[in-house]
Amino acid sequence: MSALPVSARLAWWGTAWMRGRLGPDEVVDAVHGDDVTHVVASSDGPSSLLLELAAARNHGADGVAAAFPAPGDPAGLRGPRELTAAAIEAGEVVLLPGTGLVPRQVGRAVEWQALPAERRPPPDLGDADRGLRAALLTAANALADLDVARWQPLVADELHDLRAGVPLVAPPGTPTRCVDLAARALHLEAVVALALRDEGGALSARDAAVRRASLEPLERAARHALTAACSPDGWPPPADDTGQR
Incomplete structure (x- = not known):
């Protein structure tokens, strides 16, 4: 928690x-x-x-x-x-x-x-999940071209594990898919922070800029996913989510 x-x-x-x-x-x-x-x-x-x-x-x-x-x-x-x-x-x-x-x-x-606060339209949970997966794949492929495994092997491993997530505790009634999405979003936010913490002294300024540009959409998608996971106005009805806690 x-x-x-x-x-x-x-x-x-x-x-x-x-x-x-x-x-x-x-x-x-x-x-x-x-x-x-x-x-x-x-x-x-x-x-x-x-x-x-x-x-x-x-x-x-x-x-x-x-x-x-x-x-x-x-x-x-x-x-x-x-x-x-x-x-x-x-x-x-x-x-x-x-x-x-x-x-x-x-x-x-x-x-x-x-x-x-103005009323806002509820985030779409499915769109947020798909957006996070797409951003992860795009970032992983882009960073592979920069040989991410050489400058930070841990980052490379974590980016390629689509199932990884931060262990979370949730209260009763929180849909399992929301808990899972939040766990993956927080995990990837941490991976992005780790990757950006060390720019890698051996990289050129151009490669460092490309690395950052590759990771920023993933960080954005992770925040959107966490927002959707924490927005009950966009959660599925209980009957539609078999993983209610």
């Missing part, structure tokens, strides 16, 4: 609570992790995550979504500008009806900034 970004934890466990699959203490324990506390800061004053979730549920919400945008790619967001800018800076955001919660680590605490 610790491998999941905090927004993903709030999306999965918050959704499970809204749908009556677990209690509030389980949500707090899962989302807080090793943090001392989490506080929501809004124009109405400080609040708690559970109060925000309860208010959303009272207004008809039955799920909590998360998005993972980056500069030039506001994945899973529709605005307004203030929310998009804050979410891009943080690299993640939780979406409730009409509200976005942007996390910021402050020592051993997390402050969530509450901002108005």
Whole structure:
């Protein structure tokens, strides 16, 4: 569970609570992790995550979504500008009806900034999965031409293993295909970070630029996949997913 970004934890466990699959203490324990506390800061004053979730549920919400945008790619967001800018800076955001919660680590605490959010169309889980697989194959082939096995054998091995994923724990009701997709997305994000950490002193500047250009679409696809896996508004109905947990 610790491998999941905090927004993903709030999306999965918050959704499970809204749908009556677990209690509030389980949500707090899962989302807080090793943090001392989490506080929501809004124009109405400080609040708690559970109060925000309860208010959303009272207004008809039955799920909590998360998005993972980056500069030039506001994945899973529709605005307004203030929310998009804050979410891009943080690299993640939780979406409730009409509200976005942007996390910021402050020592051993997390402050969530509450901002108005526009409704966005739900991500397509199947499209995100296919996009991640296609980006992985493209990146692996491109890096093979650069002899990735010579400069980083571990990266070469990990890129060619389509089944590899970060071990994750998920709450009841999270579709297995979403857990699997999130695990592969987080794994590939880590592989991309590893590959870009060492530019390889023996490479030419051109080869280093080509390597980076080959990996950036994979990192983008991984963020889109994680967004889809953490967006219950785009999940299949329970009857259509035989791997419900």
